[in-house]
Amino acid sequence: MADSNDAGGTAGDRATVRAAFVAVTTLFFAWGFITSLIDPLVASVKGIFTLSNLQAQLSAFAFFIAYGLVSLPAASLISRVRPVRAILLALAMMVVACLVMLGAANLAVYPLVLLGLFVLASGITILQVAANPLAAALGPPEGSHFRLTLSQTFNSLGTFIGPFLGAVLFLEGVEVKQGAVLTDAVRATALGGIDRAYFWICGLLLALLAFLWSNRARIAAATPPAAESMSVRALIGDALSSKWTLLGGAAIFLYVGAEVAIGTQMALFLNSDPVWGQSEAPFAVPLLGHVMGGDGTMGVSLQEAGKAVAFYWGGAMVGRAVGTLLLARFNAARLMVLFTAIAAAMCLYVFSVGGVSAGFVALAIGLFNSIMFPLIFTLTLERATAREETTAGLLCTAITGGAFMPLLVGAVADTAGYATAFAVPALCYALLCGFAFLAMGTRPCHEAVEPRVAH
DSSP states (O other): OOOTTOTTOOHHHHHHHHHHHHHHHHHHHHHHHHHHTHHHHHHHHHHHTTOOHHHHTHHHHHHHHHHHHHHHHHHHHHHHHOHHHHHHHHHHHHHHHHHHHHHHHHHTOHHHHHHHHHHHHHHHHHHHHHHHHHHHHSSOGGGHHHHHHHHHHHHHHHHHHHHHHHHHHHOTTOOOSTTOOOOHHHHHHHHHHHHHHHHHHHHHHHHHHHHHHHTHHHHHHHSOOOOOOOOHHHHHHHHHTOHHHHHHHHHHHHHHHHHHHHHHHHHHHHHSIIIIITOOGGGGSHHHHHHHOOOSSSSOOHHHHHHHHHHHHHHHHHHHHHHHHHTTTSOHHHHHHHHHHHHHHHHHHHHHTOSHHHHHHHHHHHHHHTTHHHHHHHHHHHHOOSOHHHHHHHHHHGGGHHHHHHHHHHHHHHHHOTTGGGHHHHHHHHHHHHHHHHHHTSOOGGGGTSOOOOO
């Protein structure tokens, strides 16, 4: 077939590429939904198993550490078996992980929860290493920012739905404030919610596996030609040879760490008495109040706060949709400078001002998180001298920031409070602003031989 990136390709070629892009984009929704369930799960296990903030954040650690351990092996696997087979294998792994989670919920064993989350994230890691560069490559190079940001918009749709459903299922009657005691009935209800959630996710994954299997020929036909396969050791050496691969890895580490740390602590933060725990203000906001519901008790319960977390991720969904339009007209690196600077300022507001208003500001951070991941990814791919699968593998390895930053934020929250813990993501966003400035001053590699196409 004609090169999928050739603007002069036949209509059939272009239809095949579009169909492949739609199929790959479904994966973004699925892993966004599953990943965002970590937020209400952290709050739930804190109550179910009587954990500290640091111990509860081990759920995020178990999930996101998989990126650090699996990404480069996944890149090597994909270079050998090609993206389609790797994606099917990843979905099968995720089905097995859901079965482990069902066992964990029925046996009420926290370490088994951690094991299930690790296996689940290992499958998602393979999906990300395969699907992110694939989404960027399925079309003309000048549209890579647009396509990946569009796919990430569907990822954000999943992350918007996930926290709400997770709060409904995981947090009914659960309270974690000092002195709160969970009854056996409340604990059983929360564990039953976890069981139901991962049962239906298992079904969703099986359906997605069947869908991708039926479209495997289209995706394979539109996939760019394979490069020579490399061992994990060779991939590491290739990654270390490229300054921009390493810079992009550091940026992803900071971004995902900040985003996940805020999300996993958000329900606990909003539920705290200095913020919304003793306030009725959120219920006066039409859409927010409607989604949160209201149990007739003064203040915001943990379940109501957990439902509000959907707006943190919903902001990312809206931001990515708007960002997709902005990227058609404005320089990607400059937009990232603006968004990271605003996010840093918002974290500093929460840290220094606090109070009821800080809850609204914290939720709005998601709006400015929106375009960061796809822009870091594509800005790095444009500038890195390492092979694409090497760069993608290292960038996905760096998602392990979502394992370590929440632990740090949880430890700060245990000792100094939830608002003070926002100083950690504030620093992350400030450093990301520096990364964006560097990108502004560095030309993409393809510009050495091709004129710049505005995006």
